[in-house]
Amino acid sequence: MSAAGAVWAPAATTVDLVLVPAGADTFSPADEHLPLVPDADRPGWWVPSAPVPGGWADRRYGFSVDGGPPRPDPRSPRQPAGVHGPSQAVDTSAFAWTDQAWPGRLVEGAVLYELHVGTFTPGGTLDSAIERLGHLRDLGVDMVELMPVAAFDGEHGWGYDGVHLYAVHEPYGGPAALARFVDAAHAAGIAVALDVVYNHLGPSGAYVGVFGPYFTDRHHTPWGQGINVDGPGSTEVRRWVIDNALRWLRDFHIDALRLDAVHQIADDSPVHLLAELSSAVAELSSTIGRPLALIAESDANDPATVTPVAEGGLGMTAQWADDVHHAIHALLTGERQGYYADFGEVDVLARALTGAFVHDGGWSTFRGRPWGHPVPEHIDGHRFVVFSCDHDQVGNRALGDRPGSAAHEAGGRDLDLAAAAAALVLTSAFTPMLFMGEEWGASTPWLFFADFPDPDLARAVTHGRRAEFAAHGWATADVPDPQDPLTFERSRLDWSEPDDPRHAQLLSWHRRLVELRRTVPALSSGDRGTVRVHAGPGEGLLIVERGPVTVAVNLAPSAQRTPLPAGGDILASWGESTVADAVLTVPGRGVAVVG
Incomplete structure (x- = not known):
């Protein structure tokens, strides 16, 4: 981790630490500039030559590179006034933890529950989410998976456009609120996984390029330039990523990290970034004496993702298996468009429930080429996280509809499908995950929403979303505007629904299936061969x-x-x-x- 007031800027001629008055939300020409000096022990790093006047506690600050405008710290621990404003120092050792007896929780075989902080409760904060931990405990959830909380531009969004990896989104409550949530979850017997994004940064507020070669033209992603993890200067960029992961696990007591779309992390290094990260997390786990896990989202359908580093793999603890979702969804709903083209038959579901990957080396119609690799028999089913819906599979539908959303119009038919899907997921040989509200068949949609203040960027997001859905055959007139505040508000869960008899019945069904998973040995096993x-x-x-x-x-x-x-x-x-x-x-x- 970097020292207070230090920053990596390898190509800079001069770097100033810009000290901002307490409570100031913007940089000002009147701010104090403290010239930094090169660090004799770490090439490319700049450090204060003397103690920072007034101390470092809660200090608001930024950096000016070669006389340029002040910018937030690439490792900013807090952005109290948003992603463009000053950074603020945070003393994580001051958090009032009560979870000293928490033993940790293995991911493998756990019941996971994915939630988005902003729409999980009416309050939309980490503190208000604490109030619903009793519901998750009674449901039988072992680990809650928070969608990304890294600071992003605007008040609300999915979180995958984060630009400050070390800072907790301020509208969610900031870093202290995340610590309170984790502490309360552990008190309820629930582990916490955090979704992190290391494959790209968002389009607004990403200033790291001012400081060094964080991006590269050697690799490209659907979002633009790739993160530089294998070119000149990549050693420090890799350290930036790995230190971030370790900080969540060590300083915030997080139990697992879910790594977004790792197939978009292009790395031609002799040791892949994920393998290096896996080794670093294993070392931290040994040091602190509790299990820590890495869960990868990968479209590659490659068992090397969960193969140990010592055996040439990436060393992830578990990985998402989207093919299981596709097989269940296509069979139950009859949908065959897009990536559902090769799914929908009983024999395909059989391949999914036994092998995790349907595309395991054969032809993928959607991709137009052979895809994937078979999963060796010795790999336990619990190494694969499966679900009947998640944020992508609901939110990337034009109307954000999910099982239960048409219950009244269809006479309960959708809740019947939700019950069937729950049975297939929760009795599987895999590690199951529920998406918030799924357990009662929430009728509220979960839509794609954003809140970019820049009007040009906002229009681009709206138009891009509609063009994407048009390519999939949806009428663009029906696609809600992501920038419309109502799109976000409609996506909040309705916590009165579990009291409705029909929804309460589905909630009881989920609780019973989770209970059976824990108490019936055949359902607790990850043996895919059975x-x-x-x-x-x-x-x-x-x-x-x-x-x-x-x-x-x-x-x-x-x-x-x-x-x-x-x-x-x-x-x-x-x-x-x-x-x-x-x-x-x-x-x-x-x-x-x-x-």
Whole structure:
């Protein structure tokens, strides 16, 4: 970690530390400039030659490179006035922690719950999210996964346009609020994972390029230049990323990091950045004495992502497996557009539930080429995080609709599908994840929203979003404007819904499935070899076997029957299922778990 008032600016001729008066939200010509000197021990670093006047506690500051305008610290711990204003020092050792007895929690096999701080509660803050931890505990959540909290421009957004990786978005409550949330979650027995973005920075407020070669033209991403992790100057850029990860885990007691779209981190180095990060996190875990984890989102469908570094892999603890979502969604809904083209059949679902990847080296119609690699049998299923909906799979739909959103119009049909999807995910051999509100079939949409103050950027986002949906066949007139404040407000959860009888029934269903996952050994296992998937004897009947446990999903409107050679009792039922004379009867749109 850098010393107070120090900054890396390898090409600079002069660097000034700009000291801003307490409480000032902007830089001013009257600010005090303190010339920095080169650090004799670290090439490219600049440090104060004497103690900072007035001390460093809560100091607001910035840096001026070669006489240029003051800019925030590339490692800014807080941006109290937004991403363009002064940075502020934060003493993380002053946080009032009470979780000294927290033993940590393994990701593998845990029940994860993804939430967006701004729309999870009416308050939209980390402190207001604390008030709902009891709900998550009662649901059986083991680990809550926070969508990115790194500071971004504007009041609200998904968080993937962060520009200050070390700062907590101020409207969420800032760094102290994140510490309070983690401490409260641990008190409730819930671990915390944090979504971090190391593949790009947002389009507004990213000033790191003023200081050094943080970006490179050697690699490009969908968002522009790649992060420079393998070119000249990349040693310090890699350190910037790794130190950031370690800071969340060490100083904020975070238990796991979810790494966004790691396939967009281009690295031609002998040791990939992720492998180096994995080793650094393993060392920190050993030092502090509790498990720490890295969860990768990757589109590569490559088991090397979770292969240990010592065996030539990237060393991630777990990775998301989108193919499982696609297989479940396409089968239950009948959608086949876009990347669902190769999904929707029972045998495809079987491949997903046993192998994690459907595209494991064969042809991908959506990509127009062979894709992926098979998962070796020895890799435990718990190394793959699966879900029936997440922020992408809901928010990247034109209307942000999700299971449960059309419940009233469709006579409960969508909640039936949500119940079926929950059974397939929560009884799988993988590590399951729920998306906020999914557990009761939230009818509120979750849309793409942004709040860029720059009018040109705002218009570009609106037009770009509509063009993207038009390419996928959605009528652009129906696409909500991401910049409209109502788009954000509509995406907030409605916490009165769990009290509605139909939604309460789905919530109870989720709680029961989570309970079975914990108490039935066959469902607690990550052994993919025990999974058998096939169509039942009746129309629309899907059978998933996990050793002695049978999960029967009836997609047909009428009751269906299937023999149970081994007999068994009904452990959970969506609808009135029965077992008689070794025959299971599942009502129309029903689900039964028998064991």
